[in-house]
Amino acid sequence: MEKIIYMDHAATTQVRKEVLDEMIPYFNEYYGNPSSIYYLSNFSKMAIDKARERVAKAINAEKNEIYFTAGGSESDNWAIKGVASKLRDKGNHIITSKIEHHAILHTCEYLEKLGYEITYLDVDEYGMISLDELEKAIKNETILISIMFANNEIGTIEPIKEIGEIARKHNVIFHTDAVQAVGSLPIDVKDMNIDLLSMSAHKLYGPKGVGALYIRKGIKIDPLIHGGAQERNKRAGTENVPGIVGLGKAIELAYSELEENTAKLIELRDYMIKSIQSRIPDVRLNGHPTKRLPGNVNMCFRYIEGESLLLSLDMYKIEASSGSACTSGSLDPSHVLLAIGLPHEIAHGSLRLSLGIENTKEEVDFVVEKLTTIVDRLRQMSPLYEKKQEGK
């Protein structure tokens, strides 16, 4: 494979060597089914136990509050549908936001078809929900508040602790999709009054296809996957032992290096934002200037379309992402960019560069240089830019 510059860590990350090394023996040496009672299975049982402890520690939960899943989407679906199904006699109202991941939004839309009522909170220009509006939206029938910890596109970090307080005050269960936050931000489920929290290993240098749902002791939700007695009867299916081991190792590494990595990433991020702003006219930073994920750079480049930007970057093996409609094959650009109030044509021209711990200042310089050329080239081709030049 050719050398690439990978700046799409919000999409996925590579499995770190230390993580993969710990996983390997569980594929064909300690391969016992953790539900069995013999010698061979002790190894996998103990491995899961250790991973559970590591995950719990990372977010200040108890070990038996962690349930392993097949990833962020399953955790999100489980949290929402599990509460909805369990509490359907109590109420049918769920509050979420307009900028959630599709794993939340499409789940909520499905529930609407089943007779649930969903409130989708607006966000401000930075992507922040309003605590006032949240509190006003709560009614007797409200059974769940689900607000993401940090947004995957624009990186905005929501006021989770405050949301937790409001939820607790009104005795409503609070779920947060923390898929982008876990491994990148300090999380304390106790202090933040979080009842349910979703995470996914592949966003933090762990393997794809494994995640977890934190379920606070005392919170009862229906299973999403019924069957065997795994995960204390809450999530059936033979455990993905190597994956679980990988999640445990990855999360431990992430939090042992959190301070150092955060400082590095924020410096790199702000350097990149400034470089772009100083070299390319008509750009806009999306998301909050400071309350944002350490590695997230998201900008709109006026007069051009995002996919053509991505393709051009890819010619230099620079891997990034866009909220452009064209990358998803739909007509509308990212719902997140529309929710923060961008007009369609500007939203179409967005670029997300999500930095990771292996990125360097040199790479950033290279990318910004190429980006400058590319943006210029595409603008020269753009009839919108032509109009602007003509002063229309």
Add this chain to the structure above:
Amino acid sequence: MEKIIYMDHAATTQVRKEVLDEMIPYFNEYYGNPSSIYYLSNFSKMAIDKARERVAKAINAEKNEIYFTAGGSESDNWAIKGVASKLRDKGNHIITSKIEHHAILHTCEYLEKLGYEITYLDVDEYGMISLDELEKAIKNETILISIMFANNEIGTIEPIKEIGEIARKHNVIFHTDAVQAVGSLPIDVKDMNIDLLSMSAHKLYGPKGVGALYIRKGIKIDPLIHGGAQERNKRAGTENVPGIVGLGKAIELAYSELEENTAKLIELRDYMIKSIQSRIPDVRLNGHPTKRLPGNVNMCFRYIEGESLLLSLDMYKIEASSGSACTSGSLDPSHVLLAIGLPHEIAHGSLRLSLGIENTKEEVDFVVEKLTTIVDRLRQMSPLYEKKQEGK
């Protein structure tokens, strides 16, 4: 780790070296998110495509009829809940059997709470459902028939093609939990009129935490996991690329060696059954004598309890399984053994030895020898045996 004799292949298998070798590069070299549009992602996209083709070929399906999941339990839950949710306006009746895996049974029990009606078909002493009873159970409201391909405990193979014909005749969707069958038995979804089929990689020398659901073209079911557009909008979540690669490789290997392995396993299985029967009195073979999984040996040893048998075998690092209640911490022994008509006290004394391709005749001889000693020892300790000796 000490050397073990592994005879619990129905619980899980080790990942074959050829399989793991193909998976490894997808952890940290070709780690791109398959949904992205750049260079790096081509590798994972192509890998998934290849795996899908391999899985499709193995069961004579089309490539775009295969949807990857996190394992057998998810596939089972998805099939049942997906049909139930999609067709709830058409009907609320589902037909299954009493010997299904818990992933089916507990899902059905959950649906009962939601107002669905479930018919649990009886089985005969060999664990076979009756086609007559099946056909009689079908009514206007019937939306789904779910009968397993082969039973995980007693190995009995159900008359799938005939079930498929009946389902088709009555225009009812037919799902089969083929988790134990895939990789061990020839499967042709077209010829067998199967509409939905569940499989799991870790039962066929692939990795844990990945499986697939075959959905015949034209059959529409609701998603179980809503969210991103993965798996053609039917199963959200970033794909477990290495796992999917592993499933693809494992299933291809299994079917390329099927004839050879089946012949070997049946010989070993029948040899083991005969050895046990000739050396140990008061034993009973559970399941069908010939219509059974190639590697499945399941016997009851009267007067003793299964867990103590397992523990004793484990002292020699012989790893096997039991339908004993004590292994699951419940009071009742396996629902499968009860369904074939065994009295509780006999069902408690069951032992499943599920053979795999790496087991040898020498291992079988060793196990039977140890088993003979162990059964004798435990019977000497058993008050039930005492009564029998006294002629009570």
Add this chain to the structure above:
Amino acid sequence: MYSEKVMDHFMNPRNVGEIENADGIGEVGNPKCGDIMKMYLKIEDGIITDVKFKTFGCGSAIASSSMATELIKGKSIQEAMQITNKAVAEALDGLPPVKMHCSVLAEQAIRKALLDYSKKTGVKIEGLDETEFDDDDLHEIEAEE
């Protein structure tokens, strides 16, 4: 899953067997539930001079029986009456929660054997009562799990 002590008492159970003309015999559990314990006592001058058991059941049932016999051997009837299921479990360095009922069975087997002795001999044993041997109770601890 099991402590080394449990495994030791399971693989090398002490006092397995029967006592001919035992002074007290107690059988508890039932085959439906997968465990039966039968305990034989030899009692001389209020002292349990010998004890044997037979058990149909899982590893912890066998280990619990074995440990229970060890705990009461050579003890007085009153001492034996003090042996609780917890004592049996603790002596085994603990049992998994789902297996605690095995230690309850062992306690019950002792008491039932003592009751049998009491009935046969007319010797009154304080705190013993026929009504306590109700199989349904034996799994209550488990049900709590």
Add this chain to the structure above:
Amino acid sequence: MYSEKVMDHFMNPRNVGEIENADGIGEVGNPKCGDIMKMYLKIEDGIITDVKFKTFGCGSAIASSSMATELIKGKSIQEAMQITNKAVAEALDGLPPVKMHCSVLAEQAIRKALLDYSKKTGVKIEGLDETEFDDDDLHEIEAEE
């Protein structure tokens, strides 16, 4: 995802730019949907002697514009009228199904530029009709996907 031809025409688009005093100009698409194509024609004696384009849009939109200009350059008006979106897509060695609307846009841009020429000059072009330029139609092919 894209063929080499698409990537070539995207990275090295032919005929980018404007034509001063063009004989016909056609603009289709709209910025809301993320694609606008603007086509400039120079027509002499019924022959398209020069053509330029500007496009705001994804890779396949740019490549489709580029290919479309190549296909009609030097051709007669009637030949240009024969160019369908399929021809554009085929000349690019195919487009992904969700991107077929880009080729439709290119076809429409040509026709709209010809219509403009027709209006300006009074030259009648058979098969051209104002009513066909309805933005809503452009994504129909995509919607079928």
